[in-house]
Structures are given as structure tokens and as C-alpha cells.
Amino acid sequence: MEKAFSIPRTRFVVGVALAVGLFLWSADGAQFDFLKLGEGAVNMGEFVGRMFPPDFSKIDTILLLLLETLQMAIVGTVLGAGLAIIIAFGAATNIAPTWLYYLCRWTMNTIRALPDLVIALMFVSAVGLGPFAGILAMTIGSIGSIGKVFAEAMEAVDRGPIVAMESVGASKRQIVQYAILPQALPLLTSYTLLLFEGNVRGATILGLVGAGGIGLELTTAINRYDYGHLLAMVLCIIVLVTIIDQASAIIRKKIT
Template identity: 75%
Template sequence: MTTTAPKPPRASTAPTLTTAERDRLERAFSIPRARFMLGIPVAVIVLLWSFAGAEFNFAKLGDGAINMGEFLSRLFPPDFSKFGTIFSLLIETLQMAIVGTVLGAVLSLFMAFAASSNIAPKWMYYPARWVMNIIRSVPDLVFALMFVSAVGLGPFAGILAMTLGSIGSIGKVYAEAMESVDRGPMSAMQAVGASRRQLIQYGVLPQAAPLLVSYTLLLFEGNVRGATILGLVGAGGIGLELTTAMKMYDYGHLSAIIICIIVLVTLIDQGSALIRKRLT
């Protein structure tokens, strides 16, 4: 019977770092911490400056709480005697949001192709970004007034305003989703001579599709709320009825409209959440 002597434990050889490498690693941890500590007082100063400039005052809010409570008390009980009118205008608002979302998503997708740095050439990338910045700087109400003057009152003007406004906001988000994809498959496709169309079709869109769908659902939810606001200037939807109720001090009717809008937005939000869950 032979016995084997136990092997002596191997000596662990710790990697030796030179002084320059150690200093470089220490700076990698110390510099972000120093920047963070320096950024805290700067952020606090900017926040206080913003509070002062915006005249943010909790005491004034407390003093006006009684008036706010009185206003809310006027909203009850809600008056659903005109539910048929409210329902038809809610359907019109939903239809505006659907059409505006589809048109806006399609146009935003094309704009995103031109505004993605990993797809578009420089001569196309910068003008596309500038166009989206300009569109994003203009409020949707201004677009609504412009289209109301062009095509008249009604939902068509609101759809055009939502579509144009979507290009600036969702187009930028689409472009950033495309820029965040893994470049490995794209590099492999470029190595075998794939065209730009093939890069987009097989390298970018399959990776960015879940984000694009999620952002499109977010656009739809925003357009439902936006269609309510655009109605204030006569661009269709339930916003005009909401404004009329406020001007006529018809608080019961106003409360009924608000409750119906809340129900519609909640249903859309729940539906969007289910779709996102299926995608992920």
C-alpha cells in the first residue's frame, strides 16, 4: 500500500504594480469622488437659485390651501347628464391620439435614422439633430394654432400638431435607442460587406425594437393627454368642452369630464403596461 505525501500549497503570487500604475488606479477612484463632492454644493446652489427665481414658496401654498379646498369642493357632485357628449368627444380624442401616434412614430423613425450617429453620415446627422431641436423648442399649442389657421377648427389640426411635435421628442428618443445598440453585430456585418440598409434592417432594428415599441406606447399615452390640451385652442378633442365648462363655471360638468379623462388615461396606461410586460 503506497501513500502519497500531500502536496505543499502553492504560494499565491500577488501581481506587483509599479508606482505609476498604482498612482493611476488611485486617481481613477479619487477623481470621481472629488468631482462628486465638488458637485454637491454646486447643485445645492443652483437649486436654491432656481427656487428663488421661480418664487417657490411653501408658505404661500399653505395660505392658499383654503381656496384650493373650496375649488375642489365645487367639483362635487359630478354632473353626468351630458355623458353622451363627453363620451363622443373622448372617442374623438382617442382617435386623434391613435392617428397622431401612428403618423408621428413613422415620421420619427425616419428622422431617427438620419439622427443616429452609428447609421447616418455626418452631413445628415447634424441637420437632423438641429431640426429636432427646433421642433422640440416650439410648444405644441403653437403648432396647433398654426394648423388651426391653415385647416380650420377641428381634430385634423390637432392631429397635425401632435404629429409634428412627436418628431422632435420621440424622434430624439428613437435615435438614442438606435445609438445604444451593440455594435458587435454591425461590425461583423460591415466586415462581410453589408449595405447600410442591411445594417439597419438586421443589425439595428432587431436590437432596438423593444425600446422603440415601449417609446411608441409612451408617445400614445402622451398624445391622449396632449389631445385634451390641444382642444383648448379649438384643435378638436374634449379640451374645448373642458374649457367651455370652466368658462361657464359649470363645475359639475367639469368634474364629470375630468373623471372620464382619468378613466380613459388609466385604461390606456394599464393596457400599455401589459404590452410592455409581454415584450420584456
């Protein structure tokens, strides 16, 4: 009995040792330093102190930019999720042939390898400044991030209904339509809501490179040392993200 449990225990110890070693190696290479963080805490406190009190004198501008950010996230999520589910069909092993599987997986890997700001800069140079470039960047970015998750949700469905339909001669389309999608739909919906939450936060960053939304206003406030206005925008973003998070949680609870 002791011998039976010794092997898993040994593997666990070795695994922990490797994980700790990898962390320490990475921390050293990335120059992670708690002491330096402690020394800089005073400067961080001073920066946060300069942000108070928040200045809501430009609340109309903030709300308009938040609305634009929300609209960007909605359009980007709808387009991105729609295209992602199409490519997910080709990236699921239980649906697509091998050649298509690898093609779709490599495509999504390539997209995920590109930072969102780089994608946004590409579209800004193509279509100019404004929210349209941000929507295009979010759409492409969504394909890479959520397409893989969609494909894995389809791969994880129960094979019982699939085998039953195959035994009666159902076509691939019928199997996908009646056996795979109904099982994966709750997860696909949940992941789409999570994508929307992420796109709302991401849209605030895309504005830093001129791709619309409230990000450009955030950068302008920092450059002008207008910290009160900066804090007002941050607080409004927190409220918006919290509302979306709570609404998404309610929807996910009802569909799962």
C-alpha cells in the first residue's frame, strides 16, 4: 500500500520543486524585486494622493466617451464571437478534418501572438483614428482569444448523442446542429459574455493609440497632470464594469 502511494507522492514533490524552481528562475530573469516595490510605495502613495478629490466637472464628456466605449465593445463582441464560432467549427477535432483543424488552430495562435495594441495600430493606419479602428481590432482579437475556447467547448460535449446520430446515418451538419451545438450552447453563451466584459475593459486601452473610446482621454489627462479628471474617469469605468459584471453573472446563472 505504501509503495502504491509513494509514486504519486514523489511525482507531486518533484512537480512542486520544478514549479518553484521555474518561478524563481522567472522572477530572477524578470528582475522581480519586493524591496524595490517597497521603496516605490511612497511614490505610489503620492501619485494616488494627487488624484483626490475626483473632478466630475467634465462628466458629460466622460459619459459620452464611456457610451462610445460600450458601443465599441458591443459591436466588436458580436462580430468577433460570430467569426470565432465559425473558425471554432474548423478548430474542433470532433468536427473538422485534420488539415482544417491545424489551419484554424495556427490562425488563432497567430492572432493571439499579436498584442491588441499592435492590431489596433494596424487598423488605425488603415482606416484612421476613431472607434471604427478599435472595433476592427477587437473583432480580430476576439477571434484569437475566444475561438480556441469555443472549439474546446465543442470538443468537450458528451459523445453519446453524436454516436447515436452517426449510427442512424446522420450527416455531419445534422450532428453539429442537433448533437454538438445544443450541448455546447450554454458554455458558448457564457464565454461570449466573458468576452464582452473583457472587450469593455480592452476598449479603454485601445483608445491609447487613437482607436476610439475613453482611453485617449485617459492619456490626455495623465499628460496634462489632470489627476482629478483622471480619477473621475477611473471611477466611472469601475462603475460600468461592475454593472456589466453583475448583469453577466445573472445571465450566466440562468443559462447554466
